[in-house]
Structures are given as structure tokens and as C-alpha cells.
Amino acid sequence: MKRxxxxxxxLRIALISLAICGLLFPGVVTGIAQLAMxxxxxxxxxxxxxxxxxxxxxxxxxxxxxxxxxxNDSASGLDPDITVQNASQQAMRIHNVTGISIAYLDGIIxxxxxxxxxxxxxxxxxxxxxxxxxxDQFPSIYDKxxx
Amino acid sequence: xxxxxxxFVILVTSGSVLLIAWFFSxxxxxxxxxKRTRLDRVFGPVETVIYRIAGVNPYEEMGWKSYLxxxxxxxxxxxxxxxxxxxxQGSLPLNPMHFPDVxxxxxxxxxxxxSSNTNLQHYNGxxxxxxxxxxxxxxxxxxxxxxxxxxVAVAVFRGIIGKTRGLGNFYVDYTRSxxxxxxxxxGIAALILxxxxxxxxxxxxxxxxxxxxxxxxxxxxxxxxxLDAIMQLGTNGGGYFGTNAANPLANPNxxxxxxxxxxMMLLPTSVLFLFGRMAGSxxxxxxxxxxxxxxxFIDIAIALIPVTQIAAGMEVRFGSASSVIWTVTSTSFTxxxxxxxxxxxDPLVILAAMFGMIIQATPGGIxxxxxxxxxxxxxxxxxxxxxxxxxPEYLGTKINASDVRLAVIAFLSHPIIILVPxxxxxxxxxxxxxGLGTGPIGFTEVxxxxxxxxxxxxxxxxxxxxxxxxxxxxxxxxxxxxxFVPIAIMLAIAGNMVQRKRYAxxxxxxxxxxxxxxxxxxxxxxxxxxxFPFLTLGPILSYLEGFKNGF
Numbered sequence: 001m002k003r004x005x006x007x008x009x010x011l012r013i014a015l016i017s018l019a020i021c022g023l024l025f026p027g028v029v030t031g032i033a034q035l036a037m038x039x040x041x042x043x044x045x046x047x048x049x050x051x052x053x054x055x056x057x058x059x060x061x062x063x064x065x066x067x068x069x070x071x072n073d074s075a076s077g078l079d080p081d082i083t084v085q086n087a088s089q090q091a092m093r094i095h096n097v098t099g100i101s102i103a104y105l106d107g108i109i110x111x112x113x114x115x116x117x118x119x120x121x122x123x124x125x126x127x128x129x130x131x132x133x134x135x136d137q138f139p140s141i142y143d144k145x146x147x
Numbered sequence: 148x149x150x151x152x153x154x155f156v157i158l159v160t161s162g163s164v165l166l167i168a169w170f171f172s173x174x175x176x177x178x179x180x181x182k183r184t185r186l187d188r189v190f191g192p193v194e195t196v197i198y199r200i201a202g203v204n205p206y207e208e209m210g211w212k213s214y215l216x217x218x219x220x221x222x223x224x225x226x227x228x229x230x231x232x233x234x235x236q237g238s239l240p241l242n243p244m245h246f247p248d249v250x251x252x253x254x255x256x257x258x259x260x261x262s263s264n265t266n267l268q269h270y271n272g273x274x275x276x277x278x279x280x281x282x283x284x285x286x287x288x289x290x291x292x293x294x295x296x297x298x299v300a301v302a303v304f305r306g307i308i309g310k311t312r313g314l315g316n317f318y319v320d321y322t323r324s325x326x327x328x329x330x331x332x333x334g335i336a337a338l339i340l341x342x343x344x345x346x347x348x349x350x351x352x353x354x355x356x357x358x359x360x361x362x363x364x365x366x367x368x369x370x371x372x373x374l375d376a377i378m379q380l381g382t383n384g385g386g387y388f389g390t391n392a393a394n395p396l397a398n399p400n401x402x403x404x405x406x407x408x409x410x411m412m413l414l415p416t417s418v419l420f421l422f423g424r425m426a427g428s429x430x431x432x433x434x435x436x437x438x439x440x441x442x443x444f445i446d447i448a449i450a451l452i453p454v455t456q457i458a459a460g461m462e463v464r465f466g467s468a469s470s471v472i473w474t475v476t477s478t479s480f481t482x483x484x485x486x487x488x489x490x491x492x493d494p495l496v497i498l499a500a501m502f503g504m505i506i507q508a509t510p511g512g513i514x515x516x517x518x519x520x521x522x523x524x525x526x527x528x529x530x531x532x533x534x535x536x537x538x539p540e541y542l543g544t545k546i547n548a549s550d551v552r553l554a555v556i557a558f559l560s561h562p563i564i565i566l567v568p569x570x571x572x573x574x575x576x577x578x579x580x581x582g583l584g585t586g587p588i589g590f591t592e593v594x595x596x597x598x599x600x601x602x603x604x605x606x607x608x609x610x611x612x613x614x615x616x617x618x619x620x621x622x623x624x625x626x627x628x629x630x631f632v633p634i635a636i637m638l639a640i641a642g643n644m645v646q647r648k649r650y651a652x653x654x655x656x657x658x659x660x661x662x663x664x665x666x667x668x669x670x671x672x673x674x675x676x677x678x679f680p681f682l683t684l685g686p687i688l689s690y691l692e693g694f695k696n697g698f
Binding site for chain 2 (some may be wrong): 017020021033034040048058060064116131147
């Protein structure tokens with residue numbers, strides 16, 4: 001091989017790698033994802049009464065005490081879930097503020113309970129789903145607090 | 148305490164990974180022995196075009212020096228490209244959030260970090276890097292460093308096995324790693340991740356009104372799934388966000404969590420099986436598999452001793468067991484991605500994490516893990532030879548004094564580049580700029596930082612608080628030394644062995660379970676004793692203090 005090859009060959013391979021791995025690959029994956037799975041590809045956004053109000057994947061702020069509230073100490077700072085134990089404790093506060101029955105609150109907690117290991121492990125609920133359910137079922141209480 | 152949940156996670160992930168890796172190693176054998184396969188019709192023309200544009204002669208056989216030189220030049224150019232993109236991202240396209248240029252020292256650190264397969268991150272990607280930087284600096288280097296790791300593994304295998312004239316052709320190995328292994332696997336993995344709710348978009352961050360009136364939130368969508376895929380497959384570990392795989396957009400649920408866990412284990416495990424296939428003896432591969440997985444399971448057992456519960460700093464959707472198992476796996480396979488915050492874990496978990504990074508072969512990072520395992524094999528064969536009073540032999544050839552000397556140098560380079568900068572950091576008080584004290588916790592954090600850098604792991608306590616000129620430059624240099632010094636030495640050993648005469652007789656059966664047990668003990672003693680004084684000052688002291696205070 002020619003001597004000049006020791007510099008030009010790796011430089012060219014580096015640029016080809018940049019094109020394939022750094023541009024073409026993420027570009028093609030984005031194209032396929034946007035066409036075939038637009039909901040997931042854009043962050044699984046959900047609506048409430050025809051307004052997009054966020055993603056159940058990340059926690060959002062709820063400071064009205066009639067809502068379930070997310071934990072604010074977790075690793076990502078965006079943990080959208082709380083343990084069922086935590087949700088049940090909050091149910092008491094929500095009952096006191098709004099008058100919604102404990103039985104109803106326990107019912108929706110049960111409805112949205114998930115297991116961290118499919119069928120065992122920690123049980124948890126998604127805060128946004130619970131609050132959407134409440135806002136939807138009790139407009140007289142929540143209408144003045146929601147978008 | 149080990150719970151049914153722990154056992155479930157360990158069995159499902161390890162079991163399926165071992166099974167898939169066994170099959171996948173057959174494909175890898177075809178890729179790296181240039182056997183004809185049905186996929187040639189798809190990949191062959193792509194490779195031919197690449198060779199032609201770059202001016203590569205694919206039939207050239209390289210000795211260890213040319214192989215190493217090509218590897219170093221390529222990695223240097225790639226690091227420079229990534230460095231420039233980061234430095235000037237403010238003026239480059241695909242920056243809808245208008246992030247400014249990255250500082251020189253942080254760009255330097257990041258380019259060296261990702262090109263060395265470390266992925267130590269002194270920045271928070273979600274609020275620092277443009278889409279172009281995430282793709283053309285980060286994902287780009289995650290591919291190239293993983294490909295480099297695969298090349299090193301097959302070149303070292305060829306040398307030690309000795310069935311070929313030279314170590315192969317670096318450009319061919321590299322191109323085939325990218326085209327036939329990493330791109331197809333990452334493509335499939337990325338689309339599965341999108342299906343499981345990981346975003347993949349170039350539309351800019353979504354700013355929305357939240358359900359409760361008066362507040363808003365930013366949903367940071369980007370090319371996340373494609374990055375997730377190669378960050379795990381290539382044992383890179385540098386996440387799209389600063390909070391890495393704890394961030395719900397990068398790792399939204401337990402299914403993605405276990406899928407990502409399996410992805411990071413797949414290729415290092417496959418490469419160990421590949422060794423057996425290339426050597427023509429699956430039993431020789433079995434020795435490496437059993438040794439590395441035994442050490443991995445011991446590691447997990449240590450980490451699960453403390454009673455685990457969901458602590459602040461862990462994500463509810465994963466539960467505590469899989470958070471701890473992830474941390475141990477991520478350090479054992481030197482990936483370094485995290486799904487929780489390290490400061491949330493018990494000192495014993497940190498100790499287990501450090502074992503993985505000290506040994507680097509449990510099973511270690513893509514390609515290099517197998518390389519380190521062979522380094523330990525050479526030392527173990529030598530030790531056994533000394534005890535039995537015989538000439539040490541491996542795979543039918545003599546291991547001579549210079550091989551052992553080089554292996555020991557490669558081994559000792561690791562503690563030197565960890566311990567010296569750790570001592571310097573405290574001597575000049577550099578830890579204060581990162582907001583750290585001098586107690587066992589501050590010591591653990593700095594010691595962990597350099598261990599992680601040298602082991603090309605990338606998990607850390609510091610995160611963006613490590614973004615000081617001292618830590619950016621020092622860890623940058625440590626990461627490149629930690630990557631390329633052992634690679635150079637192991638390629639030299641392989642280059643010296645490739646043409647050595649092979650004998651039919653074997654003095655020592657390295658495919659036996661007895662040797663495997665000796666290997667495990669040798670690794671444990673060599674690696675752990677070297678670091679014992681430092682481990683005592685850090686996580687062990689923290690653990691004992693906690694014990695004294697009744698936790």
C-alpha cells in the first residue's frame with residue numbers, strides 16, 4: 001500500500017462512518033418511526049377535552065391538593081408514578097378536600113394499578129391517569145383547576 | 148435479601164441472553180471469518196462501495212503494528228470530528244432549541260469519553276446538546292467505538308488462536324462490524340423501543356399546558372430510541388439525558404428496562420462464545436463464559452445483601468430489585484448507563500459496582516471484555532505453570548516470558564491511571580470545585596470517577612458537577628489511556644503469538660472446570676487485592692460507618 005494511505009484511508013473511513021452512523025441511521029429510524037408509530041415517536045402525548053395536556057411518561061406539577069401529586073425525589077426528577085401505598089395515603093387528603101368518597105378513590109387506584117414486574121414486585125399507579133379520571137368524572141369540582 | 152423478583156429478573160435476562168448469544172455467535176463467526184452467507188447480497192455491495200471510496204484494499208493482511216496504527220488513526224479522526232461538531236453546534240443545523248456551543252474542555256472530555264466507549268457525561272444532554280450533536284457526535288461515536296471493540300476482540304482472538312497469517316485487516320473488520328452487526332441490530336432494537344413508547348423525533352421539544360391550569364411542561368422528544376439502542380448494544384452507556392436510563396422518555400417501563408438490560412449483555416456474551424467457535428473448541432469458550440458469569444453472579448449477590456426497598460433516587464416503575472441489578476450489570480459489562488441515582492444506593496452496591504469496573508471482564512465491555520479475560524488467562528496459565536513446574540502453554544502454544552510481562556503491564560496500567568489521578572485530585576483540592584468533601588463519601592465519588600473513566604464504564608456520581616477544567620481534562624486523558632494502552636499491549640501479544648508453532652500435546656487443560664476455577668480465583672485475587680486499600684477508604688468505610696450508626 002502507498003504511504004499516503006495511512007492518513008487518507010482512516011480519514012475517509014471516519015467521514016463515511018459519520019454519514020452512515022451519525023446521520024443516515026438516526027434519520028432513517030426517525031422516518032420509519034414517524035410514519036409507522038407517530039404516537040410513540042412523539043412522546044405518547046394525550047389529550048383532555050381536545051387539548052393536548054402532556055405525556056403520561058413524565059411527571060407534571062399538581063399543587064392543588066385535590067389532585068394526586070407525584071413524588072419529587074426520584075432519580076430522573078420526572079417519575080410519573082407513585083406507589084399504591086403512597087396513592088392510598090393521598091386518597092385521604094383528596095377526600096377531605098373534595099368530598100369524593102374513599103371507596104371511589106380506592107376503586108380508581110385499583111383500576112390503574114400496575115406491577116413493577118408484570119405480575120409481582122412493587123405496585124404503582126400513574127399520577128396523570130388518576131387525575132385525568134378525577135377531572136373527567138367530577139367536573140363540578142375540578143373545572144376551575146384544569147385547562 | 149434475594150426475593151423472587153430478583154431471581155426472576157436474573158433468570159429471564161441472563162437465560163435469554165446466553166441462549167440468543169450462543170446462536171448469534173455463529174453469525175459473528177461468519178462475519179469475521181469472511182465466510183459466504185446469504186446476506187452477502189445485501190451487505191456485500193455496501194462494503195464494496197465503502198472500500199472503493201476510502202481506498203481500502205480488503206485483501207491486505209495486517210500485522211499487529213499496522214492493525215493498531217489504523218485503529219488509532221481512525222479513532223483519533225472520529226474524536227476530532229465529534230469534538231468540532233460539539234464546539235460549533237450553535238452555528239450548525241438541527242438545533243431547534245438553539246443550544247449554544249459546548250465549551251472546549253467539555254467538548255474535549257465528551258469526544259474522548261465517547262470515542263473510548265466510556266460515555267462519562269459531564270453535561271446534561273437534554274439541556275445542552277442539539278439534535279445534530281446527539282446524532283453526529285454521540286450516536287456516531289457510540290457506533291464507532293463499539294465497532295472498534297469488536298475489531299480488537301477478533302484480532303486478539305486470531306493472534307492467540309494462531310490459525311491465520313496475521314491479525315486480519317482492521318478496515319474490513321471495522322466495516323463489517325458496522326454494516327453487518329451494529330447497524331442492523333440497532334435498527335431493529337430502535338424500532339422495538341419506539342413501539343414500546345421511546346420517542347424518536349426531530350421536531351423539537353414539545354411545550355404543553357399541563358392538566359392543571361397555569362403550568363406548562365416541556366416534553367423533550369428527540370432521536371432517543373436510536374441512541375438508546377446503540378448505547379446499550381455497544382456497551383456505551385451514555386444516555387440522551389443526564390439522568391440516563393432513569394429518564395422515563397429513555398426508559399418508560401419495565402419492558403423497556405429489561406429489554407435494554409438484555410441489549411447491553413448481548414454482544415459481550417456473544418463475543419465470548421465467538422472465541423470458542425474461532426478456536427474450534429466450544430469448551431475453550433465455555434471457560435471464559437463460566438469465569439465471567441460466575442464473577443457477575445457473585446457481584447449481584449453482594450449487591451443484594453442489603454435489604455432493598457424503593458428509595459429516593461430510584462424509579463417506582465422498575466422497583467428496587469431491577470434498579471440494583473441494572474447497576475451491577477451496567478458496571479459488570481462496563482456500559483455505565485444508570486436507571487437510578489448512584490447516591491441512592493447502599494455502599495455494598497457501590498462496592499459491587501466497583502468490582503465490575505476493576506476486573507473489566509465480568510464479562511466487560513463489547514470486545515474489550517473478552518480481551519481482558521484473555522489477559523487474565525495468560526496470567527493464570529503462567530501462575531499454574533509456575534506451580535506445576537511446567538512451561539506455560541495455551542491453545543497448544545508456549546506462553547513465553549515477554550507475553551507474561553506484557554500482560555502484567557496491561558494489568559498494572561489500570562490501577563496506575565486510577566490511583567495516581569485520584570491522589571492528585573485530593574492533593575490539589577480539585578474535588579472542592581465539584582462540591583465534594585474529603586470524607587469517605589467524597590473520596591468514594593472521586594475514586595469512582597477515575598475508576599469509571601479508566602474502565603471505560605462511564606457511570607458516575609459527579610454528572611454535570613464534574614464539568615470543571617480539572618475533571619474534564621484529567622478524566623479525558625485517563626479514558627483514552629484506559630482504552631488504548633491495554634488494546635495496544637494485547638494486540639502486541641496477539642501479534643507475537645500468531646505465527647508461533649502449535650503443538651498437539653497440552654500440558655494443561657484450559658478447557659477443564661478445574662482451570663476455570665483457578666482462573667476465577669486468580670482474577671479475584673489479582674484485581675481486588677490491588678485496589679483493596681482504596682476500597683477500604685471509600686465504600687467499605689461508608690458501609691462500616693453505616694453499620695456503626697445502625698443505618
